[in-house]
Amino acid sequence: MQTYSTAAIRYDLFSRVLHWLVAGIIIYAMCMGYILHALEGTRWFNIFSVFNMSLGTIATPIMLVRFTWRFFRPSVPYPASFSPRKKQLVVFIHEIFYLTILVVLVSGFLMLEKDYHLFGLLHISQPINVSEINAFFFQVHRYSCILLGAILLGHVAAVIKYMLGGQRDVVKRML
Numbered sequence: 001m002q003t004y005s006t007a008a009i010r011y012d013l014f015s016r017v018l019h020w021l022v023a024g025i026i027i028y029a030m031c032m033g034y035i036l037h038a039l040e041g042t043r044w045f046n047i048f049s050v051f052n053m054s055l056g057t058i059a060t061p062i063m064l065v066r067f068t069w070r071f072f073r074p075s076v077p078y079p080a081s082f083s084p085r086k087k088q089l090v091v092f093i094h095e096i097f098y099l100t101i102l103v104v105l106v107s108g109f110l111m112l113e114k115d116y117h118l119f120g121l122l123h124i125s126q127p128i129n130v131s132e133i134n135a136f137f138f139q140v141h142r143y144s145c146i147l148l149g150a151i152l153l154g155h156v157a158a159v160i161k162y163m164l165g166g167q168r169d170v171v172k173r174m175l
Contacts, residue, residue, distance in 0.1 A: 008076045010173045015073050018066040019174055025059045026101060030149060053112070054119045060105045067098055076173050097151050103144040111137035 011019070032052050039045040078087050112126040113134050128134060162170040 008074050009169070010175065011076050012073055015066075015069060016174055018062065018069065022059060022063055022066055022101070025055050025062075026104075026148070026152070029055050029059070030145060030152070033145060050116050050120065053108070053116050053124075056105055056108045057118055057124065060102075060109070063098075063101055063105060067102070079167065079169050081167070093151070093154075097148075097155065100144055100148045100151060104141060104148050107137045107141035107144060110134070111141050 010016070029052050032048055036045060036049055036052065039048060078090070082090070110128055111134050112128075113131070115123060115125050118124050126134075128137075159171055162168065
């Protein structure tokens, strides 16, 4: 007699949508954040800067929903090939990933030196009007973006490793 596992092999649709939405926003915003340095002094700087701030503003509640939802979503087991120690390491790295994303988003908002209009529509006031504090959060934002970039590269490298190594079941969890 053949038995079938009832365990999910991939995350629910809501989790996958949140994952790819946040991933798209973070990747775009990080790339554009670095490109903005090259655009300083051009007419494009303000357009892309406001768009980046707008994306970061909407990404923050989406990320908070994603963070909270993980406590309620159905569990998806890791492949049997993962040792308990490897599972613990992966969970720890994901916790650091979530924390770093939240630090990037919050520090990006707290570093604002002036008000802006969310996608040109809704006025958003700068939360702190003390240049020394804004400068501090700019530094926090800068270094947390570097850390986030490193973690993101490691995440993508792991996906590629599993895909090339024939362990597609790991990647299918989020597809």
